Amino acid sequence: MASKSKILFIGSTGHVGKFVVEASAKASHPTYALLSDSTLSDPTKSHIIDHFKSLKVIFISGDLYNHESLVMAIKQVDVVISTVGHNLLADQDRIISAIKETGNVKRFFPSEYGCDVDHVHDVEPARTAFNAKAGIRRAVEAAQIPYTFVSSNLFSGWFLPSLAQPYLLEVVTPPEDKVTILGDGKAIFNVEQDVATYIIKAVDDPRTLNKILYVRPLQNTYSCVDLVALWEKKCGKILDKSYVSEQQLLNDIREASFPLNLRLSIFYSVFVKGDQTNFDIEPSFGVEATKLYPDIEYTTVDEFLNQFV
Template sequence: MAGKSKILFIGGTGYIGKFIVEASAKAGHDTYVLVTESTFSNPTKVKLIDTFKSFGVTFLHGDLYDHESLVKAIKQVDVVISIVGHAVLADQVNIIAAIKEAGNVKRFFPSEFGNDVDRLHTVEPAKTIFNTKIQIRRAVEAEGIPFTYVANFYCADFFLPNLAQPGPVIGPSAGPPKDKVIILGDGNAKGEENWKEYMYQGNKFSTTYKKPRFH
């Protein structure tokens, strides 16, 4: 991408977001992170906030559920990158509406950072999550917003701690299975994994592509 961008991250203090925010700042982009007032008093975020400040990150007060604050923040940037967690994926329609009203965004990255959901055949609970991502993709396209979908495969360190077992809790907090391990298929299927720390290596955020760009 020629020159530097003004990039707003929504969900930038989360599991993957913190690495991409750091990469953006270190790459010389004007880097903004949308935060709520409570973020600054959250003991689990204090150190991260201080680290971001040392990188020159600008914090914009706003909320995913406050349309006016979203529009105000988005009007200050060129690129919006959503890295919200799976629990609020569907609520990205609020970001889409704000981008549409702001009218200045050159590129929107909805929260993906996994598999190419348009080309998968999955079972629950992943199926529901992926269907939500598909719905968000279609909503972005319907509004005519320039977009990029980042498909970098699963983060191994998110799923390996519990051996990718289905259940009400997924990720590292689920812990390893105690009784049995469910293996889908014949056990010989091959896949490709990634690590959250590697996300930042793709820090040249495109502002020129008009079609999906898969990584």
Template sequence: MEEKSRILIIGGTGYIGKLIVEASLRSGHPTFALIRTSTVSDPVKAKTVEGFKSSGVTILNVRGFLHDHKSLVSAIEQVDVVISTVGASQLGHQVKIIAAIKEAGNVKRFLPSEFGNDVDRARGVGPAKTLFKIKAQIRRATEAEGIPYTYVSPNCTFGYFLETLSQELYATAPPRDKVTIVGHGNTKAVFVDERDIGAYTIKAVDDPRTLNKILYIKPPKNIYSFNEMAALWEKKIGKSLEKEYVSDEQLLKQIEESSAPIDFYLDILHSVYVNGDQTYFEIEPSFGVEASELYPEIKYTTVDEHLDQFV
């Protein structure tokens, strides 16, 4: 049996990072997590790190994190695959990961932090446009250095978009009385369970079919329009919701008048539900592959199944 790649996750205590660490362990990969020394001073993250250790993760503490080039190179020299799941504020600093990978010279796959829309095909209009641009720049920098890559594009996560029916940013459950629908409500979007993102990502790291490609996660049972998503929820709770439609013009005005992070969230909604940035194009073999087609053995969680827990 071929030996499994050694995987380093940078940003492993974060929202998606934790699930990728767990998926790597489940798949039997020697798993490493690059942790800032300061992380252990956060009681929640310290508990996560201790859980990693007890599960067999090799913890690599770096005082300067991405800014300590020598330590970063030393960490990368120990692995075969580097997966970055750093947050928004660190996205641009991934050039330091690229430089360290280039110097180490041993990495056979790099997965930069994306885990959302395909940034080469997304069309944000406000703060999201800036984020997409930074992620695209990291793609170009990776390619320019000749580093083997896979870009993971899972579209909308359940936690941020499905569980609230894409209502207010800080909502905690689907609405029971009124739903605000962005645009005309017929544009299709894609929803994916965060644990499935972890599973598909780890499947891809040793797969030659995903080398230098975008891995799109578009499970066929999880492609819904806003109107279809609302109708499914109404059926589950046995009640019709009052519907308010927000036009493109109204949403653009809200984005312009809102402050962070609300403006960013609204801009993502515009990208997904008005522009249709997740479904307006076909996945061509020249640039991408689709995860649920490549790995039919993974039983992904459907939108229908996930919403049951909130009934």
């Protein structure tokens, strides 16, 4: 059996990163994390760092803005997975430059983990983030770096505790009285650990080389109406529903401040324009994770919501 690729993570302690690092280590890949001194000494990150240590993750000192540290780290691995956060998306051009300089990377996964940014109807402020991701895609292609782009759609852990309610931030349980309905587009919800498992499965899979890996399980595809109906069945209540028009949502996006305006603009793309499901995955540019790896038992939306009953 061929040896498993050595994987370097950049942005490993963020929401997405910690799950993919764990999946990598548990799949027996030699797993490396580029970590700055400030991250290693951050008390809010200590539990993540301790968990990485228990998984035998190899720490490399450095960060995104230290070119020498990037090059040194990348020289030690086969695959680079970026999981940097929202504010650092455009700065992934620094990773591209370092990969070009080393010349040894056989696969790069840039940080995306959402809608396919080549198939979106966007408004600000989501447009800026989508454009940054698309710009990195074009830069990777222009640099002729082997890649896999990941379209994981909506993370269950971020969106389902609020039942994907557009105007509710930091809600930890689904509503049991009133809900808001946006459009008739269908969203796809995936548990973070499942997405991480699919990403690591794709690392050494030639079928995912220079393709977009979509995570599109049919059982996790819901419109707002579908999602509310499922929750009503579980909680045994009929909820009071208010319907927001496309124009009203656009007005609300313009008037809201961050982070609500970002959330609303993402929901505009997903639920009003249907950008996660309104196109077919063509073999020329993409593959679907649940079809590639039918042996993986993913968590359904139905199962995820059981914890709140």
